[in-house]
Amino acid sequence: MNHRLHDRAANSLPEACPGLRMTPQRQEVYRVLMGRRDHPTANEVHSRVKKRLPNISLATVYNCLETLVDHGLIRQVNFERESSRYCPNVNEHGHFHDAASGTIHDIEFKPGVNLADFLDLPPGAVIEDIEITLRGKLAAS
Amino acid sequence: MNHRLHDRAANSLPEACPGLRMTPQRQEVYRVLMGRRDHPTANEVHSRVKKRLPNISLATVYNCLETLVDHGLIRQVNFERESSRYCPNVNEHGHFHDAASGTIHDIEFKPGVNLADFLDLPPGAVIEDIEITLRGKLAAS
DNA sequence: TCCTAGATTGGAATTATTCTTGATATCGCT
DNA sequence: AGCGATATCAAGAATAATTCCAATCTAGGA
Numbered sequence: 587m588n589h590r591l592h593d594r595a596a597n598s599l600p601e602a603c604p605g606l607r608m609t610p611q612r613q614e615v616y617r618v619l620m621g622r623r624d625h626p627t628a629n630e631v632h633s634r635v636k637k638r639l640p641n642i643s644l645a646t647v648y649n650c651l652e653t654l655v656d657h658g659l660i661r662q663v664n665f666e667r668e669s670s671r672y673c674p675n676v677n678e679h680g681h682f683h684d685a686a687s688g689t690i691h692d693i694e695f696k697p698g699v700n701l702a703d704f705l706d707l708p709p710g711a712v713i714e715d716i717e718i719t720l721r722g723k724l725a726a727s
Numbered sequence: 728m729n730h731r732l733h734d735r736a737a738n739s740l741p742e743a744c745p746g747l748r749m750t751p752q753r754q755e756v757y758r759v760l761m762g763r764r765d766h767p768t769a770n771e772v773h774s775r776v777k778k779r780l781p782n783i784s785l786a787t788v789y790n791c792l793e794t795l796v797d798h799g800l801i802r803q804v805n806f807e808r809e810s811s812r813y814c815p816n817v818n819e820h821g822h823f824h825d826a827a828s829g830t831i832h833d834i835e836f837k838p839g840v841n842l843a844d845f846l847d848l849p850p851g852a853v854i855e856d857i858e859i860t861l862r863g864k865l866a867a868s
Numbered sequence: 869t870c871c872t873a874g875a876t877t878g879g880a881a882t883t884a885t886t887c888t889t890g891a892t893a894t895c896g897c898t
Numbered sequence: 899a900g901c902g903a904t905a906t907c908a909a910g911a912a913t914a915a916t917t918c919c920a921a922t923c924t925a926g927g928a
Contacts, residue, residue, distance in 0.1 A: 607905070667805060696847055704840040711864070719857070720848075785877095786918090789916070
């Protein structure tokens, strides 16, 4: 069992974030994302958050998610035209979509990798954000 | 000037595609995409196609685009939650979104690149599709 | 030519998300 | 503690892209 992960999941925000007022709703939305890192949709987040905040509205969940994204505490992930999903892993990383199970796995870059190593970037391009999505199957191991 | 490109753009379908009935609508949708490779949305495709087929409906444009995608003649490209865009480049490639101009550039992989060299894939993962999107700025050269 | 499967159309329906508005809560200051 | 300014919340309405539906149409084969 990964205690490091578990401990983080049990807390609310890792540290204060400048300019972000920490309300019970935002705290709980964040807590829920940390508690189960399965890339839930806003709807799923709403269901989970309602366990503790039964009166929270879906609109508020959307607001909280947007705020947390804007402050860099979580990331919004899009697959095709499906509903957005949310992910508390703010490291640069990609996602692997297992078609069979519908699960999503974070994909880390191998250490020391540089985008320009494998992509033919336009000269002078300054990259601000990367989104890498793989779709496929996990062969039975 | 790139004659190869220009010639392809002027034609309709490059070759017959098994199981695909080539209707005037599909032909024109394809022609429009080849004629201007700027990753238009379904709406933009609709406007362009109407020049020659004034009665074509948006639903038909969606149908044609879907069919062409299903047959591997074009690709559907999604950025965030924006409308889907369509692209006649069916090679494996990524996209660079220039925030300033709103333009989209195809990004090719460097030759001989293997994704597994750069990404920490889950063991036994079989990749069926890759989507790489970069957002950033093109520095004034 | 006639039949049939598939294609097209226009409009209605769907769905995720955003917007609006009024009510609440919080912050900084005295 | 009290007050005004500001931010947040909630509920439902509104939006926008896309899909669905039912009714024609069309092309190609028997």
